[in-house]
Amino acid sequence: MTDPEPLVRIEGLTKHFGETVALDDLTLDIARGEFVTFLGPSGCGKSTTLRILGGFERPTRGRVILDGADVTNQPPEKRQVNMVFQDYALFPHMTVAQNVSFGLELKGMGKAEIKRRSDEILSFLELESYGSRYPIQLSGGQRQRVALARALAPDPALLLLDEPLGALDAKLRGQVQQELKSIQRRTHKTFFFVTHDQEEALTMSDRIVVLNHGRVEQDGTPEELYFRPASRFVAEFIGETNLLSGRVRGKEDDKIVMDWHGQTLRGLAPQGSPDQGEPITASVRLEKLQFHSERPEMPNAVRGRVVGKTFLGSRMAMEIAVDDVEDAMLRAYVDAETGARVGSDPVWIGWDVDSMAMLTD
Numbered sequence: 582m583t584d585p586e587p588l589v590r591i592e593g594l595t596k597h598f599g600e601t602v603a604l605d606d607l608t609l610d611i612a613r614g615e616f617v618t619f620l621g622p623s624g625c626g627k628s629t630t631l632r633i634l635g636g637f638e639r640p641t642r643g644r645v646i647l648d649g650a651d652v653t654n655q656p657p658e659k660r661q662v663n664m665v666f667q668d669y670a671l672f673p674h675m676t677v678a679q680n681v682s683f684g685l686e687l688k689g690m691g692k693a694e695i696k697r698r699s700d701e702i703l704s705f706l707e708l709e710s711y712g713s714r715y716p717i718q719l720s721g722g723q724r725q726r727v728a729l730a731r732a733l734a735p736d737p738a739l740l741l742l743d744e745p746l747g748a749l750d751a752k753l754r755g756q757v758q759q760e761l762k763s764i765q766r767r768t769h770k771t772f773f774f775v776t777h778d779q780e781e782a783l784t785m786s787d788r789i790v791v792l793n794h795g796r797v798e799q800d801g802t803p804e805e806l807y808f809r810p811a812s813r814f815v816a817e818f819i820g821e822t823n824l825l826s827g828r829v830r831g832k833e834d835d836k837i838v839m840d841w842h843g844q845t846l847r848g849l850a851p852q853g854s855p856d857q858g859e860p861i862t863a864s865v866r867l868e869k870l871q872f873h874s875e876r877p878e879m880p881n882a883v884r885g886r887v888v889g890k891t892f893l894g895s896r897m898a899m900e901i902a903v904d905d906v907e908d909a910m911l912r913a914y915v916d917a918e919t920g921a922r923v924g925s926d927p928v929w930i931g932w933d934v935d936s937m938a939m940l941t942d
């Protein structure tokens with residue numbers, strides 16, 4: 582947000598479809614060379630934003646500034662922007678090489694130059710031996726690479742990717758994620774990537790923008806979003822977490838002291854510190870909870886009993902019923918071997934102040 586001249590500046594973007602408010606005053610900057618991911622549930626406005634950036638849709642209000650120029654009313658072909666769609670949208674009656682050349686022809690490039698550029702991009706994406714094949718003769722992963730080659734060929738300043746991996750199976754998806762990331766690094770292009778898969782967003786992005794009901798919920802690095810969620814929505818949407826609802830008992834420096842069913846817990850204060858007696862929710866990630874046989878010297882400690890275990894390969898998810906707090910369950914990850922040894926004896930669960938993000942909504 583501090584870049585004096587971002588590649589893209591989205592200002593107060595609003596889009597209504599009849600009664601539906603798809604985008605609600607969205608403001609966002611994208612720096613050059615950034616890999617930004619737009620993450621959010623179905624219908625939150627991700628594709629609408631991309632379609633407006635690509636020039637396929639006009640906003641009800643707001644502006645899109647690309648490289649310093651207002652492009653809000655420019656048609657797609659005039660913009661230095663290209664888009665990859667979820668279903669790749671390759672032309673089935675054209676070969677791979679023809680698909681890749683298509684955008685270059687539209688730009689009015691000469692034949693020899695088109696051949697040179699198309700060969701270059703096909704070899705860059707290791708597709709040189711597939712030039713004369715038709716899309717139907719390719720695997721899903723190869724088709725995805727062709728779609729990417731076609732979008733990259735005209736050398737756009739900004740590449741929009743709308744859930745481009747949605748059609749791939751889990752294993753191939755992981756591979757293509759790595760490929761896509763490496764292509765972005767090698768080309769230094771600005772990628773605006775859309776997904777509703779939080780794991781995909783965490784592994785691929787420099788920065789994640791979480792969208793909900795057409796508004797930005799949080800904008801930050803994957804680590805910030807994961808460990809410092811700004812809202813309950815983000816805490817629940819990204820990764821698994823324990824949410825503890827209680828009331829503010831008071832403040833100590835930068836900490837909030839909370840009452841959780843008679844237990845005193847301490848966490849980092851959120852922005853706009855809430856007052857004493859106000860309701861508050863704390864979020865603690867499963868891997869931040871530590872097991873002890875005795876009460877640990879930690880700012881947060883509760884006693885409970887293991888009531889369930891789920892083997893997850895490298896680790897085990899434990900369910901702990903907290904003593905003295907009716908219906909309170911905590912979930913914690915432990916090393917699979919440690920988990921296997923935990924029996925019916927009471928256990929102490931401890932965690933640090935900075936492992937607990939306090940949420941006001």
Ligand SMILES: Nc1ncnc2c1ncn2[C@@H]1O[C@H](COP(=O)(O)OP(=O)(O)OP(=O)(O)O)[C@@H](O)[C@H]1O
Pocket residue numbers: 598601602603621622623624625626627628629630777
């Ligand atoms: N052409 C349209 N006409 C009417 N409503 C539309 C149109 N396009 C989108 N919408 C509505 O706008 C909202 C946002 O849609 P959008 O396609 O941007 O969501 P999305 O975040 O991409 O969701 P998904 O993850 O399911 O692709 C939805 O409520 C959708 O029904």
Ligand SMILES: [Mg+2]
Pocket residue numbers: 627628629
């Ligand atoms: Mg969509």
